[in-house]
Amino acid sequence: MSFGIFNIPVPTNEPVKEYRQGSPEREALKRALQDFRNQETDIPMYIGGQEVRTENKLKVSPPHDHQHILGYFYEGEAYHVEQAIDAALKAKQAWASMSWEHRAGIFLKAAELIAGPYRARINAATMLGQSKNAYQAEIDSACELIDFLRFNVHYADELYRQQPNSSPGVWNRQEYRPLEGFVFALTPFNFTAIAGNLPTSVAMMGNTVVWKPAYTQVLSAKVIMEVLQEAGLPDGVINLIYVDGPIVGEVIFNHPDFAGIHFTGSTAVFQKIWATIGNNIHKYKSYPRIVGETGGKDFVLVHESANVDEVATGLVRGAFEYQGQKCSAASRAYIPSNLWSQIEARVKGFLAELKIGGTEDFTNFINAVIDERAFKKITAYIDEAKQSKDVEVIAGGNYDGSKGYFIEPTVLRVSNPAYRTMCEEIFGPVLTVYVYEPTEFEEIIRLIDSTSPYALTGSIFAKDRYVIEHVAQKLQNAAGNFYINDKPTGAVVGQQPFGGARASGTNDKAGSAINLYRWVSARTIKETFVSPKHYSYPFLKAE
Template sequence: MSVGFFKVPYPQNEPVKEYRPGSEERATLKAALAEATSTIKDIPMYIGGEEVRTEDKRNLVAPHNHQQVLGHYYEGDAQHVEQAITAALNAKDEWAALSWEQRASIFLRAADLLAGPYRAKINAATMLGQSKNAYQAEIDAACEMIDFLRFNVHFATEIYEQQPRSSAGVWNRMEYRPLEGFIFALTPFNFTAIAGNLPTAPAMMGNTIVWKPALQQVLAAQVLMEVFQKAGLPDGVINLIYVDGPVAGEVIFQHPDFAGIHFTGSTKVFQAIWKTIGENIHRYKSYPRIVGETGGKDFVLVHESADAKAVATGLIRGAFEYQGQKCSAASRAYIPFTMWEEVKQYMLDDLAKIKVGSVEDFSNFVNAVIDEKSFDKIASYIENAKNDPAVEVIAGGTFDKTEGYFIQPTILKSQDPLSVTMCEEIFGPVLTIYLYNPDSFEDTIELVNQTSPYALTGSIFSKDRYIIDLVTKKLSNAAGNFYINDKPTGAVVGQQPFGGSRASGTNDKAGSSLNLLRWVSPRAIKETFVSPTDYSYPFLAE
């Protein structure tokens, strides 16, 4: 066969469509929404080359209209987890042996399918199943997923090109082998792109996958699987199952061929998984790779030199886009009391214009939270805050689940910088503000650093470059993604690799080569052209 050192198409970030009134993309998306809501989707599991259905048929409903059944999925059990592992292991040798450029071509084709004929379909599924407005779906399900596929192919080639030096008479080579065993991808409800990247990143490096998405996200997950299949992904490389988390974990974390987990979810769940892996470490053929991004209590620190309007816009967007259901969402803000009234008025002016409702009405900025469990949790935080004498409700504070799980964007002002909503991750449209004395700015920096166990994202708003430098250095460990004069959300693949440390995860930076390196096990090969035939060295001579 012919071989070569192949250069893949250089990746560019997928342009974000705006969906303005009268635009072609808006009309196409409206049509996709109408088509998706006119039928009840049948959503099987995908194990090996089979579509698997069970007797346990579950409804999938729209969060913004919980009487609207979007489809049915089929929940599996431990037997289906075993089948998925077997399918992954059976596919492993042939997939790992496939030339890297052939694997890359599949994912580049998937990216083009998402950019073209599947764009409206994946956006519509994300909007309806996860209650995202058109723009939030576009930047997630279309653009970020496309970017992950294209940039990861590019990063993979950079890794393969990293080769050691060779001395005279020797040729040193480095192989980047897939891990020995299968990878478990455990993905969240809030980002279709994360749900797609967690199985495809290790698969790109030659691994085979058992993929368990959050059950609230299966509508879009099924569309992704359809795209992967149409792109030519062989059977068994990615196996999609709908199984309760503990049931899946009971099988997977005791299997000797478990090689790693790619996870996004709660800190509590990730810590439990890490503990279980540790307890079973003697069972595995090799030490599993544990890669996880968990949560955040993301901060915005405002200096008195900041532009008040820019601060207000950053807080509104950072806290309330996608109902605050981003692990990077602005959740706590520290504002000097000297500029609070100006910032507050700008925020109240914006909130007066913001509409809350169904994703099918494109004028709604805020939609529903994901399900009743989430709604009840967020509502309890708000109710408890109302009963706290140290907390004042500045805006919002109301909620209603009669038709959909709607919570009004809520701003709280706390006199206590260590109050519950300043410290705990809420994962909803709730922003808590603490007003500080500008004379105590350096103390406030330390307060930001010490308040939360998380270290995912954060930002500083200031026009003073000395202040920006000071905060950037003092908060070097407080956020894996740090923003200057911007909201702490919206990381772009290839531009701001994403991840945090402390209680926010392993900081393995999705959207960079750092993440892909976790899914290979290098082998160094030394070839000596003329082998020595005498054991002795010159120093032995008399």
């Protein structure tokens, strides 16, 4: 066997294609959309490299056309979870022992496959299965997932190179072992890139994984597995299952080889998982790693010195791209009275121009929310707001679920800054505004910090640099990702590592080396070249 210290290709962010009329990427994407439309895709589970099907077939439909059937996936039972764990444990030794450069090569190849032959396919699956427009799908399922794969290889290489000092006659080394056991990846519907990153970042460090995606993301999850298989990922390293959450939890969180969870989802679910792990802590071989990114109630604070056009653009993009179904979406805004009328007019003008409809029509900016449950939850907030004396509907407020789960971008103005849409995560196209007097600015800062239990993202729009510095200091714990004169969404791998604290998660920063440290267990090795042969020390000699 040959050995060497290998240099990883320097990662760069994948360029975002624009999908202009007549462009080759637009034509390729349209063909991929039509291919998915014209067939019913078979979506099996993948356990130990085997495709697994059951008698319980569940349909997959576009949220914007819920009568159309894109395909079927197969829901498993408890014994499928057990099979997935067994497959992960069986694959563990060989995978953990594989030379690092060969593990890295698999994920670098996966990135190239997504950048090239799979780009249109994974974007089309995301557009249809999760109702993302072409641009939102491109920056998510193609570019961000490519970036996660490339940059995580780079960060892992940096991690492995960190070694302790050695003194004369001693060689100190540090190994970064994978965790002992298997890791559970529980992923959300809203970002294909997150669904791909949570299991692959763990596997990259030598761990084997049981992966359960959201049922509303299974179409693009299948494409991810296709990519990983073509890239050469060995059987059993990542096992993809579709099993109801409580059933999965009952098996996994009682298993002695459970070593950790990589999670993105709701705060309530994550807190329940944490409590379950705590109650079962005596059952595990080691203390499990618990890594989670959860909810947000993300703020935009506007100062009286801000630029009106910049604020209006940031609000519309930050609140309504992907129908507000981003953990980082702008959900509450605090706007000074001296700018409100101008910002209101500009936002209304933008919203009047936006088209709503299916993702196959590339002129539609707004598409459907993910499913009927989300539709009912979001519209209940809107209906209640319409009846409240504390709320004025500034824009939108209408919805129609007959063909697809369409909700107009809705802007609410509240007179009470503690009204529930200022405090609770809605996860839909609803922005709530509170207009304040400029003299109340300091109180508004305190209000932002105390209104919500979350601390994921937030932004400040201002020209006054003293104000920007002051707000950044006062709100240092209110947002894990803080934006200056920009919307609070759109974190880029390698540029803005993403995550928040408080009720928003463990802030382990996806897209950075911080996250990868959670998936290794270090072993320090001290080698003494000439060992002592007597117990005594010089100080013991008599005077």
